[in-house]
Amino acid sequence: MFLKIGELARRTGLTVRALRHYEDIGLLVPSQRSSGGYRLYDGKDVARLYRIQALRRLDLSLAEIQRLLDDAAGGLSDVVAQQVKQLDREIRQATALRAHLLAMQRQLQASEEPGLDDWLLALESMVAGAKYFSDDELRTLGARHGDAADATQAPQATDAVETRTRKRAALAASLRELVAAGASPESPQAQALARRWIDMLLEEAGGDEGLLIKLYTMHWNEPSLRALTGVDRAGIQYISHAMAYARLALYAPHCNADDMATLRRHYVGQTDAWPPLITEVRQQMLADASADGAPMRALAQRWRALSLAKAGGDAALDARLQHAFRNDPALRVGSGIDAPLAAYVQQAIARLDAPSNA
Template identity: 75%
Template sequence: MFLKIGELARRTGLTVRALRHYDDIALLVPSERSSGGYRLYGRKDVARLYRIQALRRLDLPLADIQQLLDDDAGGLSEVVARQVAQLDDEILRASALRTHLLAVQGLLRASEEPGIDDWLLALESMVAGAKYFSDDEQRTLKTQRRGSADAMAPERAELSACLHSLVEAGASPESPQAQALAQRWIALLLEEAGGDEGLLMKLYAMHWNEPSLHALTGVDRAGIRYISHAMAFARLQLYAPYCSEEDMATLRRHYVAQTDAWPPLIAEVRQQMTAKAPTHGPAMRALALRWQALSLAKAGGDAALHAKLQQAFRQDATLRAGSGIDEALAAYVGQAIAQLGGTPALMNKPESPQ
């Protein structure tokens, strides 16, 4: 007994078009053809079709179904494993989305009349985190924020308002008020990062690059640069006990001018360190040369002054705090610099970016 394509379509709930497509890709080729060229499906064809439909319920691609049906020896374990992996990935994405939506829900409940822009900006800022932090790092940050969110929010708002007031008034980043603001700002970020200098640099990069965060915090790149320069002036004062008046005059001419170049360089070095790149490799060699040149430039090219800065940075914990350089990074880049051919001994230790 044979069934024509129309009758088979009616009995199985499929369309004639689908059955023709199965024939075209050799997934279900009818056993016979009538004298008029019509497709005729026999018992074995119908049995194969029901197997196809059963496998389709697993959302398997047609190519995988064909492989399974044509290869009785195996393939099923691999296909099922791939399906399980795909479902695991979908579960992770759904879980992450649920976490984002719950957080957004909390933000919306706290607002009397939330607008669509507020909703989207909040979601964008949460999604942005995945671009800069691993899952473990995001969990660390969330834990830190849960423990101090209520205390941080008013201080953040106060600092943001203070920043805008200083900028609008034309206050120099060198002013005492700007330096005090910068020190509080960095201390707050470092607290959010749990004291982790690597996370601090990632937070800096995220706040620098993401427009959604600029809109949410009210602090754009110009504001971030203002804070960074004010922090450089604040850190500069900490070198005074280690330097002569002439040294300090040199630093005032050159030190702050190098500020903007440090965060991306530190981020690149940390990326190499995280990837366990060899310190003698070409990538780290290039970064070490940049580090060496930038470090010396902020001392106005004065090797003796540069040595003083390095000594102070190693001895004074207040100089290292918030610099983005922890002991592991210092050792890593120091080793890379030491391996540069003809490197003077004084350059064998890295120095603070600020």
């Protein structure tokens, strides 16, 4: 059975112009021509067109699609699998959104008008999350919140969303009060709030330091989420500095008085530079990049310089701090650095000093 270009366009919803363009660039060339010169498309052509449209839905360019289709190893089954994966992602996002909307519906039925934060949270699960987390990570986060549950059968799912929203709002309000009162990030109140904030993020991340740093990065980069939490970049920075002061106190058992005096002068000043560096290093590690490759060597040099800077340039103190960090679990909690990342960085730094084989 053959289809002419007009019929193929009508039955697929594409335009004749688009099909002609596909032919012009060699992406979809009809198998035959009629005696009158009409383009004739057979079953194989239609199957190829399906693959083209499926790949277009994955936001691939026509040039990328051409390369994939020319690859003999790329079968139709793989394309369908990609579509199923995409649909699964959309279903999970829609399910999470549904759970939150049901919680909002309960508020409305109780004559309680949802606030701006509630409406913004409805967007969070559909927009920001997918930019920063893999499918597996989104499932982990969703499982922690109960978002993946069917809220009509498990009301605790909506309760979890409401509790999370109230917890965030309470912490944000406490933060604003501290800042308005001029409290230093070094104050006990600020340090206690920072610990509660990090504990909340770690709870969302299931204790995963890698997810924690992604949550931090997402909150830092996304204006909608800063509006959602009521915490702007200055607020996030305040929390980070307060947490640095809290962690500074944990180094006291590992340092003498002179060491601590040096740390108080230099340690907190390096705080803002760590999260983006940790994020970049983790991206290299997750990509299985060589610890001796050029990108990681550059990151290792930055890491070593930043580590030395927080010790005021004192190499001996820097070594003691690193030893304490490796051996004291309390220092690592909430840092965004887990054991695999630390080992990867140490391997890269060791390669910096290794003799060249060139």
